Amino acid sequence: MTAPGTDSENDTPAGDSGTHRPNRRIRHWLAGAGVAALAAVLGITLAVRSGATPACAAPPTGNTVHKAKASFYDAGRSGGNCSFPSPPADRLYVALGSSAYSGAAACGSYLDVTGPKGTVRVMVMDQCAGCGPGKIDLSDEAFAKIADRAQGIAQVTYRAVVSPPLDGGLTFRMKAGASQWWFAVQVGNHGNPLRSVEAQGPGGGFRKAARQNDNYWTVEGGLGPGPYSIKVTDVYGRQATAATIRMIAKQVQPSTVFLTAPTPSSSPSAPPTPTIAPSPTPAESVAPATTVEARAGAAPLNAHRC
Secondary structure, three states: OOOOOEOOOOOOEOOOOOOOOOOHHHHHHHHHHHHHHHHHHHHHHHHHHOOOOOOOOOOOOOOOEEEEEEEEEOOOOOOOOOOOOOOOOOOOEEEEOHHHHHHHOOOOEEEEEEEOOEEEEEEEEEEOOOOOOOEEEEEHHHHHHHOOHHHOOEEEEEEEOOOOOOOOOOEEEEOOOOEOOEEEEEEEOOEOOEEEEEEEOOOOOOEEOEEOOOOOEEEEOOOOOOOEEEEEEEOOOOEEEEEEEOOOEOOEEEOOOOOOOOOOOOOOOOOOOOOEEOOOOOOOOOOOOOOOOOOOOOOOOOOOOO
16 A cells, blocks of 8 residues: 555655655665675674684695694693594694694694604694694694794694505594484594595495584484494595494494505605695695505595685
């Protein structure tokens, strides 16, 4: 119903000289657009504050060498953001900034870090909240091997270790609260960054699990009571499958399956000459020399372009 003294089509008061006021529908549309824009801004802000993975995040891979500044810290008995049961026995670990941590994609991989006093091999175990591009946080023990702790900060270079030799096979650990209706597993002792994890329950096919920021892989709806077969694929295309993994929460279940290729007894060939990057960027990758059941057409993780 039209209000007295107005024109129903363009909301202009009757007798107006022809200068139209904005149409009520247009005003409503503009208001809605403003709300949507505000919501988008708030969404971005909340995503940043909640530690969402940056769009161009990628773990270090291949032979690219990065320059960085290193500090040090002590995680105590914690396994860091990667949710490991504890730090590695040698306590040689590193925390990476959000881009390199890449939503837990770097967890369980290894870096060779070189400083003024030498080189140390460390496992990625944690996310460093205060580390932007060009900054890493080493354990006390790791930092002491490559620099003087009295300096506090050291100039270093680091590179990914492709297929590091590891003691034992893949390990699996069910998250507290996991059940036949909600599958959540952590894969350990894999060496290279993981690209995917698939799991299969009794009588079913393999289902792809979703990587979570705490380094667990989940399947909504669950896979039944188990036991399970779990297929793991790294960023270089190496793939291995472990069977008879049980639904036992918080217990590390070892396996005899190796994801990385066994280290040859003879001296390995020299690695490709590394390329020095001016600052840590999404890493480039190289094809592996050997594979363990490499999938057809599998390729290393591609570098992201922003």
